[in-house]
Amino acid sequence: MSTLTPDRDVTPRPARGGRPDVRFVYWIFPGFYAAFGVIICLLTRVTPPPRPDVSTAQKVEFFAQHHTTIQIGFCLLLVLLGGAAITNGLVAYHMTRMSVGSVFAYGYIGGMAVGALPGFLLVAACFLTATFRPDRDPGLVGLLYDLGMLSYNGSLGCFSAAYLALAIAILYDRNNIFPKWFAYVSIWQIVTEVIATQMFVFASGPFAWNGSIAFWLAVVVFCVWLGALMVLLKQATAREPAYSPDRTEETAS
Amino acid sequence: MNSPSSIPVPAQTAIPVTARTAAPSRHLPGDRDMWVMVLGDMLIFGGYFVIFMIYRSMTPEAFLEAQQHLDVDIGVINTVVLLTSSWFVALSVPAVRNGRHEHGIRLVYAAGACGVLFTALKLYEWCTKITGGQTNSEMFYSFYYVLTGVHLLHVLIGLVVLGVVARELRNPARRRVSMVESGAVYWHMVDLLWVVIFALLYVMR
Numbered sequence: 001m002s003t004l005t006p007d008r009d010v011t012p013r014p015a016r017g018g019r020p021d022v023r024f025v026y027w028i029f030p031g032f033y034a035a036f037g038v039i040i041c042l043l044t045r046v047t048p049p050p051r052p053d054v055s056t057a058q059k060v061e062f063f064a065q066h067h068t069t070i071q072i073g074f075c076l077l078l079v080l081l082g083g084a085a086i087t088n089g090l091v092a093y094h095m096t097r098m099s100v101g102s103v104f105a106y107g108y109i110g111g112m113a114v115g116a117l118p119g120f121l122l123v124a125a126c127f128l129t130a131t132f133r134p135d136r137d138p139g140l141v142g143l144l145y146d147l148g149m150l151s152y153n154g155s156l157g158c159f160s161a162a163y164l165a166l167a168i169a170i171l172y173d174r175n176n177i178f179p180k181w182f183a184y185v186s187i188w189q190i191v192t193e194v195i196a197t198q199m200f201v202f203a204s205g206p207f208a209w210n211g212s213i214a215f216w217l218a219v220v221v222f223c224v225w226l227g228a229l230m231v232l233l234k235q236a237t238a239r240e241p242a243y244s245p246d247r248t249e250e251t252a253s
Numbered sequence: 254m255n256s257p258s259s260i261p262v263p264a265q266t267a268i269p270v271t272a273r274t275a276a277p278s279r280h281l282p283g284d285r286d287m288w289v290m291v292l293g294d295m296l297i298f299g300g301y302f303v304i305f306m307i308y309r310s311m312t313p314e315a316f317l318e319a320q321q322h323l324d325v326d327i328g329v330i331n332t333v334v335l336l337t338s339s340w341f342v343a344l345s346v347p348a349v350r351n352g353r354h355e356h357g358i359r360l361v362y363a364a365g366a367c368g369v370l371f372t373a374l375k376l377y378e379w380c381t382k383i384t385g386g387q388t389n390s391e392m393f394y395s396f397y398y399v400l401t402g403v404h405l406l407h408v409l410i411g412l413v414v415l416g417v418v419a420r421e422l423r424n425p426a427r428r429r430v431s432m433v434e435s436g437a438v439y440w441h442m443v444d445l446l447w448v449v450i451f452a453l454l455y456v457m458r
Contacts, residue, residue, distance in 0.1 A: 179286060180284070181285070181289035183286075184286065184287075184290035184293070184294075185289075185293070187410070188293065188297060195399055195403070198389070198399065201389055201395070202395070205308065205392060205395075206308060206395075206396075207389075207395055207399070212304045213399065217301070221297065
């Protein structure tokens, strides 16, 4: 007992910063993206992408070879995909703490939701249909292969509006919720992902859906963006005052 | 904003003379965030340039043949326009540092006008290329449209940056030298990237 041992160091441990509910939601962020990485890289085989310049028979063969992991992976993603919305909600939550108000946060949530439809859901539906209906015409299975991959990678530009909303909010913000350099990293995201539109034109080379410029450079920038966001969200969560009168009033009313 | 040279340094006999005289040059123009943007952006463009060179070395004849349709004259004019605008921006920094804000604003406007001219020339060039049949169905022109397109996007962002700089300079309460320096650093990057793109696409044989 500390009262009986006065010479003992009784300095209390510094309280962990931030609100416990926000801290809890934060851990969904790395958790979701770790699961997402395993699903797209190891299970469903959409990253690294399969070749765009293959024959219909090879496309049918791809689905036959990987049908079990594709089914497990994309069924899992259909269940977990809401996690992406929660991570977007966390970013938007911190955006509402910025001095710019909540209008950009709404824009971010809406923009990310638009991107998720062609970016995740359509490819899941295409690949699941192709693997669960293997008796279909090979030409149609080949179409699902192209449609799924072009939707998954070619639609990267759909996230641009969300990144722009985030970048503008950060640059205008006077509360320094996120550092200004992160606004610029978000602008790189727009630039590298808009180039993905070239994938519709090319079946091989640097601008195809497995191309060095259209895909791999965009992936590297996305990884930098996501990694930075993970660290910055943790810092923003820790820096938030544990008790905030504004927030309490909001929830009480 | 105070430059380090304006801060009185107490005499410290322990510090060698060279270290003290070197101190003023350590001032980083602009803010750190803008340097992250500029260096990172140059890294990404560096990636584009390396990939361009790899694909060029695979089919050099096709690239050279396609390059013949590019108008070097308009490329040279655009290079001169952008270098001139960079010169205006470079002049605006000492003008603002010395308190000649009106002169600085005029220089920023002049740089912006050059940027608008560059954009107009680039759009005209694209129109003539597309109507001439040079579309992105050729590998060289795919690189051409992507590299010049991404660069043009940087020019447009730069025009917004120059607009913000001019707006801050017009308001005496918001004037910051660091803001002008950051804008200048960004605009010089736009200029530097164009010079490399010009050399790779238009000039290299």
